[in-house]
Amino acid sequence: MPTINLTIDGNPVSCEKDTMLLEVALANGYDIPHLCYHHAEAPYGACRLCLVEITQGRWNWVEASCTYPVRDEGIEVKTNSEKVRRYRRLNAELLLARCPASEVVRELARSLGVEEGRLPPDGKDKCILCGLCVGVCNELVGVGAISFVGRGPARRVAVPFDEPSEVCIGCGACAEVCPTGHIVAREAEGQREIVPFRTMHRLVPCPECGRGYVTEKQLEFLKARLGPKSDVLTGCALCKGRTRAAELKRVYESLTPEEEVMDVS
Amino acid sequence: MIKTSQIHPIKTLPELEDVARIGLRHLYPERVKLKVGLGTCGLAAGASDLYRHLSKLVKEQDLDIELSRTACIGLCQREPLVEVQVPGHSRVLYGDMTADRAEELLEALSAGRVIADSAIARADADLDLIADSSHLLASEHVEEEVPPFSQCPFYSSQLRIAMRNCGIIDPDSIGEYIARGGYRALHKALTSYKPDEIIDIIGKSGLRGRGGGGFPTGRKWATCRKAPAEVKYVICNADEGDPGAYMDRSVLEGDPHSVLEGLAIGAYAIGAAQAYIYVRAEYPLARQKIRTAIEQAEQYGLIGENIFGTGFSVRIGVVRGGGAFVCGESTALMASLEGRVGEPRAKHIHTVESGLWEKPTTLNNVETWANVPVIIERGADWLTSIGSEGSKGTKVFSLVGKVKNTGLVEVPMGITLREIIYDIGGGILDDKEFKAVQTGGPSGGCIPAEYLDMPVDFDELTKVGSMMGSGGMIVMDEETCMVDVARYFLDFLRDESCGKCTPCREGNERMFQILEKICNGKAAPSDLELLEDLADVVKTTSLCQLGKTAPNPVLSTLRYFRYEYEAHIRDKRCPAGVCRALITFSIDPELCICCGRCAKECPVECISGKKGKPPAKARKDAKAGKKKGKVGEPFKIDQEACIKCGTCHDVCPADAVKRA
Numbered sequence: 001m002p003t004i005n006l007t008i009d010g011n012p013v014s015c016e017k018d019t020m021l022l023e024v025a026l027a028n029g030y031d032i033p034h035l036c037y038h039h040a041e042a043p044y045g046a047c048r049l050c051l052v053e054i055t056q057g058r059w060n061w062v063e064a065s066c067t068y069p070v071r072d073e074g075i076e077v078k079t080n081s082e083k084v085r086r087y088r089r090l091n092a093e094l095l096l097a098r099c100p101a102s103e104v105v106r107e108l109a110r111s112l113g114v115e116e117g118r119l120p121p122d123g124k125d126k127c128i129l130c131g132l133c134v135g136v137c138n139e140l141v142g143v144g145a146i147s148f149v150g151r152g153p154a155r156r157v158a159v160p161f162d163e164p165s166e167v168c169i170g171c172g173a174c175a176e177v178c179p180t181g182h183i184v185a186r187e188a189e190g191q192r193e194i195v196p197f198r199t200m201h202r203l204v205p206c207p208e209c210g211r212g213y214v215t216e217k218q219l220e221f222l223k224a225r226l227g228p229k230s231d232v233l234t235g236c237a238l239c240k241g242r243t244r245a246a247e248l249k250r251v252y253e254s255l256t257p258e259e260e261v262m263d264v265s
Numbered sequence: 266m267i268k269t270s271q272i273h274p275i276k277t278l279p280e281l282e283d284v285a286r287i288g289l290r291h292l293y294p295e296r297v298k299l300k301v302g303l304g305t306c307g308l309a310a311g312a313s314d315l316y317r318h319l320s321k322l323v324k325e326q327d328l329d330i331e332l333s334r335t336a337c338i339g340l341c342q343r344e345p346l347v348e349v350q351v352p353g354h355s356r357v358l359y360g361d362m363t364a365d366r367a368e369e370l371l372e373a374l375s376a377g378r379v380i381a382d383s384a385i386a387r388a389d390a391d392l393d394l395i396a397d398s399s400h401l402l403a404s405e406h407v408e409e410e411v412p413p414f415s416q417c418p419f420y421s422s423q424l425r426i427a428m429r430n431c432g433i434i435d436p437d438s439i440g441e442y443i444a445r446g447g448y449r450a451l452h453k454a455l456t457s458y459k460p461d462e463i464i465d466i467i468g469k470s471g472l473r474g475r476g477g478g479g480f481p482t483g484r485k486w487a488t489c490r491k492a493p494a495e496v497k498y499v500i501c502n503a504d505e506g507d508p509g510a511y512m513d514r515s516v517l518e519g520d521p522h523s524v525l526e527g528l529a530i531g532a533y534a535i536g537a538a539q540a541y542i543y544v545r546a547e548y549p550l551a552r553q554k555i556r557t558a559i560e561q562a563e564q565y566g567l568i569g570e571n572i573f574g575t576g577f578s579v580r581i582g583v584v585r586g587g588g589a590f591v592c593g594e595s596t597a598l599m600a601s602l603e604g605r606v607g608e609p610r611a612k613h614i615h616t617v618e619s620g621l622w623e624k625p626t627t628l629n630n631v632e633t634w635a636n637v638p639v640i641i642e643r644g645a646d647w648l649t650s651i652g653s654e655g656s657k658g659t660k661v662f663s664l665v666g667k668v669k670n671t672g673l674v675e676v677p678m679g680i681t682l683r684e685i686i687y688d689i690g691g692g693i694l695d696d697k698e699f700k701a702v703q704t705g706g707p708s709g710g711c712i713p714a715e716y717l718d719m720p721v722d723f724d725e726l727t728k729v730g731s732m733m734g735s736g737g738m739i740v741m742d743e744e745t746c747m748v749d750v751a752r753y754f755l756d757f758l759r760d761e762s763c764g765k766c767t768p769c770r771e772g773n774e775r776m777f778q779i780l781e782k783i784c785n786g787k788a789a790p791s792d793l794e795l796l797e798d799l800a801d802v803v804k805t806t807s808l809c810q811l812g813k814t815a816p817n818p819v820l821s822t823l824r825y826f827r828y829e830y831e832a833h834i835r836d837k838r839c840p841a842g843v844c845r846a847l848i849t850f851s852i853d854p855e856l857c858i859c860c861g862r863c864a865k866e867c868p869v870e871c872i873s874g875k876k877g878k879p880p881a882k883a884r885k886d887a888k889a890g891k892k893k894g895k896v897g898e899p900f901k902i903d904q905e906a907c908i909k910c911g912t913c914h915d916v917c918p919a920d921a922v923k924r925a
Contacts, residue, residue: 048767064808068613097771129770148764153760
C-alpha cells in the first residue's frame with residue numbers, strides 16, 4: 001500500500017493509503033470524540049461527532065473522519081477548529097435531547113460546551129443508534145439476533161417482533177460495545193439477561209469454582225465452531241488463569257539456577 | 266400483432282428494418298385508429314372504463330376502427346385523452362373524454378367529421394427524432410378547425426427527446442418502437458463504435474444526470490470503464506420518490522424500450538454484462554411494461570446473448586423497490602438491490618469504483634438512459650445545440666400545483682420559469698397571484714416571483730438555493746403559507762430519513778417540531794435561531810444527500826419569505842391565512858344574505874342564524890311599501906366550537922365569511 005502524507009493540526013503525519021482518517025488521528029495521539037466507532041468493527045458513520053475540517057487545495061469542508069479514507073496527498077486536517085467545535089456541539093445537543101439519561105452522552109456534551117440543551121428532552125432511553133451492537137452481532141459474532149427496525153424517528157434496535165430472541169446466544173458482545181450503557185448483560189441466580197431485549201440465558205457453572213462463566217447457547221455455538229479444539233472452552237477465565245499461574249509456579253520452582261538464567265535470556 | 270413463431274433474433278440492419286416496416290403498419294394502419302392514453306395518469310381519470318366502453322361500442326356497431334393503447338400523452342389536466350387518426354388526415358387529440366362524449370365522437374367519425382370544440386390540438390405529421398424526418402399524416406386533408414400542436418401553448422415550446430415516443434406508440438409493441446427508429450442506435454453503437462468512442466460521444470454531448478445531481482454522464486461512464494474489474498454493472502434508477510414528480514414513471518410506462526436500449530449501450534460502453542432496473546414498489550404498471558419490453562427484446566435478440574452477432578451480451582433484470590424514498594440514493598439503492606436494508610454509506614469511494622456487490626457500477630436514472638440512444642444516433646453536436654451553456658438538451662418537468670395546465674412537459678434547458686408557468690402552464694389557477702415555485706422535490710427550494718425570468722438549468726437553480734432534482738415543479742399561489750410549505754416537506758423528509766446518522770434523523774425531526782410550533786403560533790423568537798442552527802448542522806454534517814439537502818425547504822423559505830416566519834412568531838399571524846391556529850372566520854352581518862348555506866355545510870354545526878330575507882333588505886322593502894316576507898337573521902360562528910376548516914368561507918355565495 002502506498003504511503004500518503006498529510007498534516008493534522010499543522011503537524012506532518014503519514015499513513016497507508018485508504019486508512020480511515022479517525023484511525024490515523026487516534027494512532028497519532030489526537031483526541032477526537034466519537035461514539036459509533038469501535039476499532040474492531042467496520043466504520044459506520046452514524047453519530048457524526050468525529051467531525052474534522054479538511055482543506056484540499058481550494059476546497060474546505062467538514063467531514064466525519066471515521067468513514068473518510070485518506071487517499072489524497074497533502075490534505076490538511078484540523079481536529080479542533082471553531083467550525084468543527086460548532087458542528088460537534090450541535091450534534092451533541094441533538095443526542096443529549098434524545099438521551100438525557102445517558103451519563104456518557106451528558107459528559108460528552110458537557111465537554112463540547114453543552115450544559116443544558118435548547119431542545120426539549122425526549123427521555124426515551126440511552127440508545128443513540130450508533131449501530132455498534134447490530135454490527136458486532138451480525139458481522140463479528142455472526143448470529144444476527146438484533147437489527148435496526150423502523151425508519152427515521154421511529155428507528156430503533158430490536159429483536160424480531162420484540163419477542164425474546166431464539167437465535168441470541170447471550171454472548172453479551174452487544175453490551176460490551178454499547179457506548180452509552182443502553183444494553184446491559186445482567187447476571188443473577190445462574191442466569192444472564194440481555195436487558196433491553198428481554199432474552200434470558202442459563203449460565204454454565206465453571207467446573208472449578210462453580211461460577212457461571214458462559215451461557216449454554218454460547219458454549220454450544222463455540223463448540224460447533226471450534227470442533228476438536230473446543231477443550232479450551234472448559235473452565236472460567238479466572239480459574240484458568242489460576243491453574244496456569246500454579247503451573248507456572250511449579251515449573252519455575254523446579255528450575256536449576258543455570259536453566260533460570262537461560263530462560264530469562 | 267406478430268406471431269411468436271415468426272420471431273427470430275435480429276442480426277442485421279435490414280432485418281431490423283423488416284420489423285420496422287411491420288411496426289409502421291401498426292402505427293399508421295390503413296383504417297381509423299383510436300388511441301387511448303392508458304398511463305397511470307389516464308387510468309386514475311377513468312381511461313380504463315373508457316377503453317372498455319369504446320371497444321364495446323366498436324364491436325356493437327361493427328365499426329372498422331382499430332382501438333389501441335398508448336401511455337401518457339402529457340396533458341394530464343385533460344385526461345382521459347383520446348387521439349383519433351384517420352388515414353390521410355390530421356390526427357386529432359381530444360381531452361376530458363367521457364362515455365357519452367366517446368359515443369358522440371364515434372358518431373362524428375362515422376359521418377367523417379371532427380368535433381372541433383372539444384378537440385385540443387391536431388398533428389399533421391409525427392416527428393421522428395432518431396431519423397430526423399417526419400411521417401406525414403395529413404397527406405389528404407388538414408383538419409383546419411382544430412389548432413395545430415405548434416399553436417397549442419402547452420405543447421408549442423416543448424421538445425421531446427426522453428419522451429419522444431410517449432403517447433405515440435403502444436408501449437407493449439416493440440415493432441412500433443423499432444418503427445420509430447428504435448434499436449438503430451444500439452446497432453450503430455455495437456457495430457461502428459468502440460466502447461471508448463461511445464463514452465467520448467456521451468461526454469462531448471454534455472449530457473448530465475437527470476435524476477437530481479446533474480453529474481456529467483460521460484465522466485461517470487469513463488471512470489467506471491477505467492475501474493479495474495472483471496465484472497461491472499449498470500443500473501437504471503427508477504425509484505422516483507419526489508412528491509408530485511412522475512416523469513420516470515411516464516417514460517417507463519410509455520416507452521420502456523428507450524430505457525432498455527440506453528442501458529444496453531451503456532453496458533457496452535463500460536464493459537458490463539448485467540443491468541438492473543430498480544423500480545419503486547408504487548409503480549406496478551411501469552414494472553409490468555418494462556418486463557414485457559424485456560421479454561420482447563429478448564425474443565428479438567436485442568437483449569441477451571451475442572446481440573447483432575457482435576459477441577456483445579447483456580442481461581437486464583427488474584427489481585422492485587422496497588418503498589423508501591432514501592432508496593433513490595445510489596448507495597442505498599445498491600444496498601437494497603443486494604437484499605440489505607436500504608441505507609446509504611459514505612461515498613468517498615464512489616460507486617463507479619465499488620458499487621453493487623463491491624463491483625464498479627454505473628447508475629443513471631430513467632430519463633438519462635432514455636436520452637442515450639438519440640445522442641448516439643444524432644451525435645454529440647446535435648445535443649449541444651439544444652439547451653443552455655452548462656446544461657445541454659432537454660429536461661422533463663412535472664408541472665403541478667396551482668397552475669392551469671398541469672402535466673409533463675419536456676423543454677430545452679435554459680427556458681425561463683415564466684415561460685414554463687405562464688406559457689406552457691397557462692398561468693395561475695383562477696388568475697390568482699403567483700407566489701413561489703418549488704423545484705427539485707422535497708430537497709429543493711422555493712423560488713419567489715423575482716426570479717421568474719431566470720433560465721432553468723442545473724447551475725442557475727442551485728444559485729438561487731434550489732435545485733433541478735428530478736424535475737418536480739410545484740407552483741404556489743398567494744394563498745400558500747411558506748412556513749406551512751416548509752413544514753409539509755420536513756414532515757415528509759423526517760419520515761423518509763433512514764435514521765442512520767444523527768443530524769438527519771434527529772435534526773429533521775426537531776426542525777419539524779419547531780415548524781409545527783411556528784404554525785401553531787407557539788414559537789418564540791429564539792426558535793428561529795435554533796431552526797437556523799439545526800438547518801446548518803443537518804446540511805453540513807449529514808451522511809448522504811437526502812440529509813444534506815433536507816433543510817433546503819426551510820433555508821430557501823427563510824431566505825425569501827422570512828417576514829412570514831416573523832409574522833407567525835411575533836404577531837401570531839399567518840399572512841396567507843392558512844395556519845389554522847392563527848386564523849379566525851367570522852361572518853360580516855352586513856354582507857350575509859341569510860341563505861344558511863354555511864350552517865348547512867359546517868361539519869361541527871357551529872354556525873347559527875335564521876334563513877330568510879336579510880334584515881337590511883327587509884327594512885328597505887318595508888320602506889318602499891313592498892311585502893316584508895320572512896325576515897332572516899345574519900348567521901354567526903361560534904368561535905369556541907369552530908374547527909377552522911374553511912368550508913363556510915368556500916361555500917358562501919356572498920363572500921360574507923371573512924378570514925383573518
